Every structure is written in structure tokens, then in C-alpha cells.
Amino acid sequence: MWFAWLMQLASRFHEPMVAERKRALFAGLSGRVLEIGAGNGVNLHYLPAGVEWTGYESNRHLAAKIAVPQGGELIVDSYRGQAGEFDAVICSLVLCSVKDPGEVLGGLFRCLKPGGRFLFLEHVAADKGTRLRAAQDWWLPLWRCCAGGCHPNRETSVLIAAAGFDIKFIERFDLPLGLAGPHLMGEAVRR
Numbered sequence: 326m327w328f329a330w331l332m333q334l335a336s337r338f339h340e341p342m343v344a345e346r347k348r349a350l351f352a353g354l355s356g357r358v359l360e361i362g363a364g365n366g367v368n369l370h371y372l373p374a375g376v377e378w379t380g381y382e383s384n385r386h387l388a389a390k391i392a393v394p395q396g397g398e399l400i401v402d403s404y405r406g407q408a409g410e411f412d413a414v415i416c417s418l419v420l421c422s423v424k425d426p427g428e429v430l431g432g433l434f435r436c437l438k439p440g441g442r443f444l445f446l447e448h449v450a451a452d453k454g455t456r457l458r459a460a461q462d463w464w465l466p467l468w469r470c471c472a473g474g475c476h477p478n479r480e481t482s483v484l485i486a487a488a489g490f491d492i493k494f495i496e497r498f499d500l501p502l503g504l505a506g507p508h509l510m511g512e513a514v515r516r
């Protein structure tokens with residue numbers, strides 16, 4: 326309940342800062358698309374018409390806020406998709422929060438058709454050796470407790486490559502959000 330409220334509030338600040346990038350990132354989606362950690366449905370209005378959306382959101386308070394598009398499906402109980410089921414997988418601000426990113430990324434890889442696209446926009450670790458990275462490391466235990474398990478110092482691009490994806494592009498950018506300022510968005514493809 327508390328986390329759902331926090332996410333509603335956070336979306337109001339975060340969304341205007343990333344809207345342009347999300348529009349560009351998600352513009353070419355087609356076919357069957359899986360979104361993990363769909364939150365309150367914040368990405369739905371970026372999806373092109375005709376996309377068949379399947380969303381997974383395990384937080385029932387957030388899931389209740391999602392306006393599921395016609396023909397779409399929302400899964401709230403634990404989800405393990407069929408191998409090769411989706412043309413694309415998308416997520417935003419999720420890989421920082423999952424307990425075992427290697428396991429989650431392995432599952433996403435498996436759900437994609439060969440050649441399928443993984444599109445992501447995440448906040449990530451600052452560069453090693455910077456003051457910001459030292460602060461992310463220091464605040465991690467408290468931050469994780471207060472922000473739904475979020476890790477501000479996660480090296481997400483390394484984890485995506487380690488899961489077997491071919492990275493097509495990654496754009497790093499900074500937002501004025503303190504420990505959660507460093508962001509990246511990109512595309513990776515299942516070999």
C-alpha cells in the first residue's frame with residue numbers, strides 16, 4: 326500500500342522527465358509484448374496501436390490502478406511465460422528493484438522469440454570511483470528498506486549483457502534525482 330502510494334507520487338515527477346525518451350524507445354514495438362513490473366500502467370500510453378500487451382505486476386495495489394488495454398492481459402500471480410512467446414519485453418525502473426536480476430533477466434531472455442527485443446529504461450549505478458557512487462553504496466541498506474527493495478547502485482547494463490543478450494544500443498543520461506539520478510535506456514536482442 327505504502328509503496329503503491331510512493332510510486333504514484335514518484336511517477337508524477339519522473340514521467341515528464343523521461344516521456345520523450347520513452348516515446349522514441351517504444352515507438353517501433355509490434356506483436357506480442359510483455360511488460361514486467363508494469364507498476365500503475367505508466368508505460369501503456371507509449372505503446373503503438375495494435376500491440377498485444379501482457380503485463381505482470383505482483384503488487385496488487387499497483388495492479389489495481391492499471392487500465393488494461395482492450396485485448397490485453399494483466400497477470401498478478403507469479404508468472405513464468407512460455408519459451409519464445411513474445412516479440413518484445415519492456416520494463417522501466419524494475420531491474421533496480423528485483424531481488425535476483427540474473428534470474429529475472431534469464432526468464433525474460435527465455436520468453437523472447439529468437440531475435441526478440443528487450444527495451445528498458447532504468448536508473449543505475451553511477452560510475453565507479455565517483456562521489457555519487459560512494460553515496461549510492463553507503464545509502465543502499467536504508468534506501469532498499471524505504472524504496473521497495475530498490476538498489477541505487479545496480480550495474481544493469483553489465484547484468485543484461487551477462488544474461489546473454491546482444492546490446493544494440495545504450496544511452497546514459499542524468500536526471501536531477503540524487504542517488505537515483507544516473508539513468509540508461511536501451512535495446513538488447515535475444516540471439
Ligand SMILES: C[S@@+](CC[C@H](N)C(=O)[O-])C[C@H]1O[C@@H](n2cnc3c(N)ncnc32)[C@H](O)[C@@H]1O
Nearest residue numbers: 361362363364367383384417418419422423424
Ligand atoms: C519502481 S517500480 C516501477 C513501476 C513502473 N514500471 C514504473 O516505471 O513506474 C518497480 C516495479 O518492479 C516490480 N517488481 C519487483 N520485483 C519484481 C520481479 N521479480 N519481477 C517483476 N516485477 C517486479 C514491482 O512490483 C514494481 O511494480
